[in-house]
Amino acid sequence: MIFKVFYQENSTETPVREKTQSLYMEANDEVEVRQNLKEQPFHIEFVEALSDKHLAYEEGQPGFELWKK
Incomplete structure (x- = not known):
């Protein structure tokens, strides 16, 4: 399953x-x-599981890339 993670780059702000x-x-x-x-x-502000339709939309957006561990 693919998740979209919303976050702030600096955890102290x-x-x-x-x-x-x-x-x-x-x-x-x-x-x-x-x-x-x-x-x-x-x-980390929010973690959202993407449905198939939402994932298809996100994959079509510029800059879509899966995070590498």
């Missing part, structure tokens, strides 16, 4: 919507996504 970044990761569940990213200096 207050989250600001305009600075929210996103990445895509393949994992079995949300827990696995969070475990794979726990060493990153990110402030």
Whole structure:
């Protein structure tokens, strides 16, 4: 399953919507996504499982790339 992760690049700053970044990761569940990213200096805001239609849309967007562990 593919997940879209919304995050702030700096975990020490207050989250600001305009600075929210996103990445895509393949994992079995949300827990696995969070475990794979726990060493990153990110402030994870939200993890969303993508449906097939949503994934097809996201794959058509510029910059779509799966996160490599």
